[in-house]
Amino acid sequence: MSMTEIALILVIAVILFGPDDLPVVARTLGKMIFKVRKFTDEVTREFKSTLSAPNGLIENALKDYPPKDHPPEDKPAQSKKIAEDEELLSYQEIEESSPDKQVNQKDMQAGE
Numbered sequence: 001m002s003m004t005e006i007a008l009i010l011v012i013a014v015i016l017f018g019p020d021d022l023p024v025v026a027r028t029l030g031k032m033i034f035k036v037r038k039f040t041d042e043v044t045r046e047f048k049s050t051l052s053a054p055n056g057l058i059e060n061a062l063k064d065y066p067p068k069d070h071p072p073e074d075k076p077a078q079s080k081k082i083a084e085d086e087e088l089l090s091y092q093e094i095e096e097s098s099p100d101k102q103v104n105q106k107d108m109q110a111g112e
Contacts, residue, residue: 013025
């Protein structure tokens with residue numbers, strides 16, 4: 001706020017409340033602002049404690065049970081090998097291994 005805005009607000013306050021009641025109004029307004037800030041700080045603190053409680057429980061649980069040593073897993077290498085094997089299959093091999101094709105071949109052999 002600039003000085004002109006503050007001066008304008010003070011002039012309006014003096015006109016509305018008069019010079020005798022202005023200190024009382026200012027004191028009351030100051031107390032109200034203090035109570036509102038105190039309330040909002042308490043609400044903020046309560047939200048933070050509520051949100052951090054589950055995190056604290058999880059962290060404490062993890063501290064109680066240290067992680068076990070596991071050997072490194074080879075899953076990425078295995079999945080890469082499977083993907084390479086699938087690429088190497090030809091269309092004919094895929095068609096021969098499909099269940100529909102096997103059923104049709106059995107029906108044809110039974111009919112002969």
